[in-house]
Amino acid sequence: MRRFSVMVAAVAVAAACLALPSLLPAAAATAGFAVSGNKLDFNGTAFLGRGFTLVGAVDPSWCHNAQAEAAAAHLDGKEMKAAKAWNANLIRFQVSQPGLSNANLSAGQIAAYVAQIKAAVALSESEGFGVILSMQDQGIACGTAEPLASTATVTAWHNLAPVFASDPDVMFELFNEPHNGTSAADWNQWKWDACKPIKFCSVGYQRLIDDIRSWGAPNVVLVDGAEHARSFASVPLLKDTSPGRGIVYAVHPYGVHSSSAEEPLFGYLTPAVPVLATEWNYQDCADNPTPEFNWLHSIGVGLTGWAFDIPGTLISGWGYQPTSCTNSSGWVGGAALKSYFATQ
Secondary structure (H helix, E strand, O other): OOOOOOOOOOOOOOOOOOOOHHHOOOOOOOOOEEEEOOEEEEOOEEOOOEEEEEOOOOOOOOOOOHHHHHHHHOOOHHHHHHHHHOOOOEEEEEEEHHHHHOOOOOHHHHHHHHHHHHHHHHHHHHOOOEEEEEEEOOHHHOOOOOOOOOHHHHHHHHHHHHHHOOOOOEEEEOOOOOOOOOOHHHHHHHHOOEOOOOOOOEOOHHHHHHHHHHOOOOOOEEEEOHHHHOEOOOOOOOOOOOOOOOEEEEEOOOOOOOHHHHOOOOHHHOOOOOEEEOOOOOOOOOOOOHHHHHHHHHOOOEEEEOOOOOEOOOEOOOOOOEOOOOOOOOOOOHHHHHHHHHOO
């Protein structure tokens, strides 16, 4: 496994068990995203996310992942208008942890990648989208799929979070798809710095939140659940501190798609905290996603589909036609998601 320096790269940055709901901010701010009780608000109004993951900003210039490079080539106004045509209101960009933290990169290389991310965010915001930046260490980001957040994650956010500290329309998903289980020991490693039970010295989500707040970034943060963001069963809730705008709990319910199965994984949390499905799709044409959509809507859980810039996932090609059981042999959720968004 590669090692990252704990020291922060010199990036030119202009801007510097279920706990009680009382840990959450009492009221939402009026501009941008903020948590109010168990709801996510946008500009002071309850917000139900309808969005897409994009990989077009996950590829630093040195990475050369073919799938990400193809997505980057299509990250433009046409793509944003296609997303609007599906009635989306949220774009989730995956960003590269090694691209923001690798000690072998020069300050100029990291600064150039930060500029690339800023341009992607500006494009999305120009079309009226809210934005999530999701820290990614999987192969598409030229990472090694570290199982949990690490000192590299701290470095990456130190180089990125202050850049968007004055933009409340941007939320931070702190680490994509951690690998921990749902035992008390696993949750302890997820929450706090620890080196077991997974044999990996992690940086817990609570430290990441505390660090980001200490750098003056108040943006809403999202934390992924256990088992690759599938479960929050028995999760110990996290605490936000000043100047924070709150915490959202992020799930990726691949392969579940049943309210009876999803209720003990994350549905039970929704009376206390906001929950957002930041990746969704399905493959089994025997499934009918409509009951899942209706249930998620009824408990206030928004959906961000995966992905709007990888043909064969939500889209069948660069005309942004939706995948379905009639035109795809793999992921087939595009048509169902487009129809659901149209009703919202």
